[in-house]
Amino acid sequence: MTTFTPKTEDEIVEAVQWALSENAPVEVVGHGSKRNLGRPLQTEHTIAMSEYSGVTLYDPDELVLSAKAGTSVAELETLLAENGQAFQFEPMDYGPLLGQAAGQGTFGGLLATNLCGPRRLKSGSARDHVLGVRVVSGRGELFKSGGRVVKNVTGYDLSKGMANSWGTLGIATEITFKVLPAPETETTLIVRGLADDEAARAMAIAMGSSGEVASAAHLPVNVSGRVIDGVLKGGASTLLRLEGFAPSVNDRATMLKGLLASAGTIVDLSGDTSRKLWQEIRDVIPFVDGTEQPVWRVSMVPMEAYKLVASLRMGAAVDAFYDWQGGLVWLRMEGEPEAEAVRALIRKYGGGHATLVRASTSVRAALPVFEPQPAPLAALSKRLKQQFDPSGILNPGRMVAGV
Amino acid sequence: MSGLLMPKADDSTMSRRSDIVTALRAIVPGEGVVDATNAMRVFESDALTAYRQLPLVVVLPQTVAQVSRVLKYCHENNVKVVPRGSGTSLSGGALPLEDAVLLVMSRFNQILEIDYPNRVAVVQPGVTNLGITNAVEHEGFYYAPDPSSQIACSIGGNVAENSGGVHCLKYGLTANNVLGLEMVLITGEVVRLGGKHLDSEGYDLLGLMTGSEGLLGVVTEVTVRILQKPATARALMVGFPTSEQAGKCVADIIAGGIIPGGMEMMDRPAIHAAEDFVHAGYPLDVEALLIIELDGPVVEVDHLISMVEAIAYKNGASTCVISQSEEERMAFWAGRKAAFPAVGRISPDYLCMDGTIPRKELPKVLAGMRELSEKYGLRVANVFHAGDGNLHPLILYDANIPEELHKAEDFGADILRLCVKVGGVLTGEHGVGVEKRELMPEMFNEIDLNQQIRVKCAFDDKHLLNPGKVFPQLHRCAELGRMHVHRGQVPFPEIPRF
Ligand SMILES: Cc1cc2nc3c(=O)[nH]c(=O)nc-3n(C[C@H](O)[C@H](O)[C@H](O)COP(=O)(O)OP(=O)(O)OC[C@H]3O[C@@H](n4cnc5c(N)ncnc54)[C@H](O)[C@@H]3O)c2cc1C
Numbered sequence: 059m060t061t062f063t064p065k066t067e068d069e070i071v072e073a074v075q076w077a078l079s080e081n082a083p084v085e086v087v088g089h090g091s092k093r094n095l096g097r098p099l100q101t102e103h104t105i106a107m108s109e110y111s112g113v114t115l116y117d118p119d120e121l122v123l124s125a126k127a128g129t130s131v132a133e134l135e136t137l138l139a140e141n142g143q144a145f146q147f148e149p150m151d152y153g154p155l156l157g158q159a160a161g162q163g164t165f166g167g168l169l170a171t172n173l174c175g176p177r178r179l180k181s182g183s184a185r186d187h188v189l190g191v192r193v194v195s196g197r198g199e200l201f202k203s204g205g206r207v208v209k210n211v212t213g214y215d216l217s218k219g220m221a222n223s224w225g226t227l228g229i230a231t232e233i234t235f236k237v238l239p240a241p242e243t244e245t246t247l248i249v250r251g252l253a254d255d256e257a258a259r260a261m262a263i264a265m266g267s268s269g270e271v272a273s274a275a276h277l278p279v280n281v282s283g284r285v286i287d288g289v290l291k292g293g294a295s296t297l298l299r300l301e302g303f304a305p306s307v308n309d310r311a312t313m314l315k316g317l318l319a320s321a322g323t324i325v326d327l328s329g330d331t332s333r334k335l336w337q338e339i340r341d342v343i344p345f346v347d348g349t350e351q352p353v354w355r356v357s358m359v360p361m362e363a364y365k366l367v368a369s370l371r372m373g374a375a376v377d378a379f380y381d382w383q384g385g386l387v388w389l390r391m392e393g394e395p396e397a398e399a400v401r402a403l404i405r406k407y408g409g410g411h412a413t414l415v416r417a418s419t420s421v422r423a424a425l426p427v428f429e430p431q432p433a434p435l436a437a438l439s440k441r442l443k444q445q446f447d448p449s450g451i452l453n454p455g456r457m458v459a460g461v
Numbered sequence: 462m463s464g465l466l467m468p469k470a471d472d473s474t475m476s477r478r479s480d481i482v483t484a485l486r487a488i489v490p491g492e493g494v495v496d497a498t499n500a501m502r503v504f505e506s507d508a509l510t511a512y513r514q515l516p517l518v519v520v521l522p523q524t525v526a527q528v529s530r531v532l533k534y535c536h537e538n539n540v541k542v543v544p545r546g547s548g549t550s551l552s553g554g555a556l557p558l559e560d561a562v563l564l565v566m567s568r569f570n571q572i573l574e575i576d577y578p579n580r581v582a583v584v585q586p587g588v589t590n591l592g593i594t595n596a597v598e599h600e601g602f603y604y605a606p607d608p609s610s611q612i613a614c615s616i617g618g619n620v621a622e623n624s625g626g627v628h629c630l631k632y633g634l635t636a637n638n639v640l641g642l643e644m645v646l647i648t649g650e651v652v653r654l655g656g657k658h659l660d661s662e663g664y665d666l667l668g669l670m671t672g673s674e675g676l677l678g679v680v681t682e683v684t685v686r687i688l689q690k691p692a693t694a695r696a697l698m699v700g701f702p703t704s705e706q707a708g709k710c711v712a713d714i715i716a717g718g719i720i721p722g723g724m725e726m727m728d729r730p731a732i733h734a735a736e737d738f739v740h741a742g743y744p745l746d747v748e749a750l751l752i753i754e755l756d757g758p759v760v761e762v763d764h765l766i767s768m769v770e771a772i773a774y775k776n777g778a779s780t781c782v783i784s785q786s787e788e789e790r791m792a793f794w795a796g797r798k799a800a801f802p803a804v805g806r807i808s809p810d811y812l813c814m815d816g817t818i819p820r821k822e823l824p825k826v827l828a829g830m831r832e833l834s835e836k837y838g839l840r841v842a843n844v845f846h847a848g849d850g851n852l853h854p855l856i857l858y859d860a861n862i863p864e865e866l867h868k869a870e871d872f873g874a875d876i877l878r879l880c881v882k883v884g885g886v887l888t889g890e891h892g893v894g895v896e897k898r899e900l901m902p903e904m905f906n907e908i909d910l911n912q913q914i915r916v917k918c919a920f921d922d923k924h925l926l927n928p929g930k931v932f933p934q935l936h937r938c939a940e941l942g943r944m945h946v947h948r949g950q951v952p953f954p955e956i957p958r959f
Contacts, residue, residue, distance in 0.1 A: 117819070117821075118716060119712040119715060119716050119820070119821065120712075120819050120820055120821060120850075121715060122819075142718060172660065172665070178659060179659075182633070182637055183659075183660060185665050185668055186633065186636070186637050195912060199908050199912070200908065201908045201909045201911075201912040202905070202909050203909065203912075203913070205817075205884070205885070205886045205904075206819065206884055207817040207818065207819060207849070207850050207884070207885055207886055207889070208630070208817075208849045208850070209625060209629065209634070209817045209846070209849040209850065209851045209889040209890060210817055210886040210888070210889060211622065211623045211672045211888050211889065211890060211891075211892055211893075212886045212887045212888050212893060212897075212901070212904055213893065213901065213904075213905065213910075213913050213931065214669055214672070214673055214913045214916050214917075215623075215636070215668055215669060215671065215672055216669075216912065216913065216916065218636070218665045218668025218669065218671075219664065219665055219668060219669050219916070221665045221668065222660075222662070222663070222664065222665055223664055223665075227664070238720065239715075239718035239719075239720065240718075242718060259578075262577075262578040262579070265580060266577055266578065266580060266602075266689060267689060268601070268689050268690070268691065268692045268758065270689075270757065270758070302757075302761065303761055303764055303765070305760045305761065305764050306757065306758050306760055306761030306764065308760075309758050309759075309760040309761070310758055313758075357658045357659050357660055358658050359579050359656075359657040359658050360578070360579050361578045361579055382659060385579075385658055385659060386659070408656075408657065408658075409656050409657070409658065410656070410658040411658070411660075411661060411662045413662060428662045428663065429662045429663075431662075431663055432652070432653075434646070434650040434651070434652050435652045435653070435654075435663070435666075438646070438652065438666070438919065438920070439663050439664050439666070441918075441919040441920075442664055442666075442916065442919040444919070445915035445916060445918055445919045446912075446915070457663065458663075
């Protein structure tokens with residue numbers, strides 16, 4: 059059992075080269091906040107990035123931030139907030155859902171797991187904002203890709219390649235992200251009492267309008283009371299978030315209220331309460347229950363997703379709520395994960411993918427945690443892994459058995 | 462063009478030409494295979510017209526099955542393939558090779574599905590960029606990335622080049638607006654990445670494909686996001702006595718939390734050329750002109766216009782005109798949009814460069830360009846996507862004067878080196894292609910480049926797709942720098958363990 063905690067880029071290279079020379083697979087961890095997510099690893103050795111930290115470049119006027127991969131995301135968010143800026147993709151915090159503390163997680167982990175939040179619809183995920191990386195590959199070689207400017211098509215975009223790779227291609231040492239101004243103000247319109255299918259239609263109307271809705275979510279009746287201290291209990295809540303300059307937010311709110319007048323009663327929440335609400339949706343607070351009951355994160359075509367939930371309910375006890383205009387479903391199973399049933403229904407309703415984000419270690423070891431890929435795509439992914447990490451020493455099996 | 466080394470034509474392929482043509486005819490019937498020299502001439506270059514080369518044969522498939530069979534045949538028979546969309550690449554990305562099949566995707570021109578509730582359109586790769594907007598406009602929607610070539614360039618080419626336009630500061634590049642792809646690998650295998658839903662699991666192959674310049678696979682279907690058109694748009698035309706002031710104004714706008722729909726800058730030579738050409742009403746006594754467009758709800762645009770106006774005057778603007786009508790807004794843009802042809806009127810030839818810099822380095826880079834302009838004895842005019850630091854220096858030369866093209870090329874390379882030196886990159890939107898291939902080592906060392914080539918190897922281990930583009934030297938996949946670390950050779954007692 060060896061844990062390396064490198065403090066320099068050279069030490070990261072050396073640690074990987076040592077692993078190569080010993081033919082010893084290693085686990086890469088930031089803070090390890092997502093250790094309970096994905097396939098469990100059985101490596102003897104660990105490279106922990108948490109001491110390779112610090113901001114290396116922050117230029118608010120240029121909208122760029124570079125930091126070493128072990129830097130705490132919470133720290134970076136504070137720094138940005140002090141300058142009126144933010145990661146516009148709103149990285150979610152898996153800590154509470156996975157039974158850990160909130161506010162952990164590193165910059166490297168953020169990219170490696172491609173985090174994002176309710177603003178995904180409008181602003182994308184981590185991969186949409188990464189500008190450049192420095193990486194130590196599984197070959198023990200340090201390479202860089204991209205740069206620090208927002209418009210760049212020089213060579214392949216290996217920065218995006220690192221997104222969602224779960225530490226299986228290389229260890230990011232330093233990352234540059236595009237940052238953007240934080241919205242001046244926000245308001246949430248809440249339509250009360252809609253069934254899931256009605257909510258999907260209402261959200262589609264709102265998102266297809268010129269209201270510039272930044273986030274759209276639906277909390278069915280049994281979930282609605284589990285956010286912001288129960289303020290929304292008593293009926294389903296369909297939520298539309300408006301952000302920007304105050305006069306614009308007010309104007310759009312009025313327009314949307316008119317547009318959705320026939321859908322149901324509309325109330326609004328503003329400022330800090332609105333922010334807290336979206337943060338709780340982002341971090342799946344309704345399912346933070348101190349258990350290991352299986353939780354799925356399902357991405358589907360927005361207008362199809364409620365059909366998945368309705369169909370599942372015929373055969374199993376499930377609890378669900380929706381983000382991303384209905385296209386992101388958070389599903390909590392009351393019993394077994396029902397992986398095959400969930401995935402068969404996704405295929406039936408227009409495709410997408412399901413990730414088992416919470417389950418006991420044994421369940422995660424036995425089931426494909428990530429959506430299985432068709433053969434040619436799986437083979438291509440395997441070839442890519444081999445090009446970055448031919449000896450298979452970085453997080454082997456973290457995403458897919460054998461890769 | 463001088464000094465361009467393309468991979469040596471493979472004699473065995475050349476000698477098999479008639480077999481290859483016959484085999485392709487069996488896959489793509491009728492006029493889908495073009496092998497007559499005269500008919501192939503139209504394909505002999507893309508928009509980087511200084512390079513010309515007739516292809517081995519041209520194929521215009523119409524179905525995915527045909528693309529798959531063509532590629533499978535080429536893979537099995539070691540024949541190179543160059544994919545081509547509309548041929549508007551400015552970096553020679555679609556330049557044919559003497560011993561390669563030119564796979565033209567223009568017959569894939571159907572819009573397959575428009576899904577308003579989910580706000581996506583599924584289209585074939587040969588549909589033009591503007592064609593997507595045209596198809597959804599009547600419902601108030603549009604496709605956001607808007608390269609100036611949007612009337613002609615194909616969405617498949619946009620994916621391959623990760624194209625952007627005036628809107629991309631606020632709305633992102635192609636990479637941020639494509640949700641899914643169907644593509645065919647060189648082996649003929651068809652794979653789907655993403656779809657109408659958001660993100661995918663596994664590696665971000667969609668991210669790798671976008672901007673891969675036709676080297677990884679052939680795109681046969683694209684799913685894009687469509688957006689509701691902003692309620693209104695207004696523009697400001699702001700002149701400054703110095704480019705430093707204009708640059709500071711741009712920085713202050715962004716620091717003020719405002720992301721304009723578009724923010725473009727022109728320098729004195731570009732302003733004069735454009736004004737002489739279209740009479741847009743540009744001030745002629747300024748060193749730098751900004752055109753700043755704000756879009757969104759009417760109240761928001763009004764609010765932001767007054768904020769931007771104040772920032773402009775605070776930075777010493779000598780003129781600031783706010784558009785009061787759609788005609789006036791269009792007039793502001795007319796000069797900017799005509800800048801390239803306008804420069805074409807004041808010089809027999811010009812070379813359009815494309816580099817990106819951190820915005821605050823603009824004064825330094827402009828000064829550097831002035832020095833280089835004297836050194837080479839050639840004029841340069843600048844138009845510039847000011848919001849994101851993407852420069853388009855136009856180097857004016859006369860191809861009839863011996864050596865001027867060569868000088869212009871060297872001048873251009875020096876400008877790009879300068880961009881990299883100040884923390885920028887070699888290309889912001891036009892791609893590396895053949896044009897900037899030899900400059901890649903300015904930005905990347907051998908390990909960086911090898912890792913990129915390794916990605917190529919995962920997709921196309923025989924290097925049959927678009928060889929000779931992007932990378933200065935092609936290693937075979939098997940011989941890429943092998944690293945051996947022997948047991949115990951790397952000591953590191955200094956790393957703490959517990
Ligand atoms: C006047 C003018 C203005 C321009 N303005 C801009 C601008 O503002 N912003 C900008 O970004 N670019 C601009 N460009 C450059 C060019 O239009 C873009 O790069 C465009 O995306 C190329 O599209 P195309 O269909 O013409 O591709 P082509 O030129 O045919 O090909 C370009 C590359 O894409 C590959 N390719 C094409 N189709 C496919 C496919 N289906 N599958 C795989 N690979 C494929 C080719 O192999 C080649 O490497 C401009 C060009 C001109 C001539």
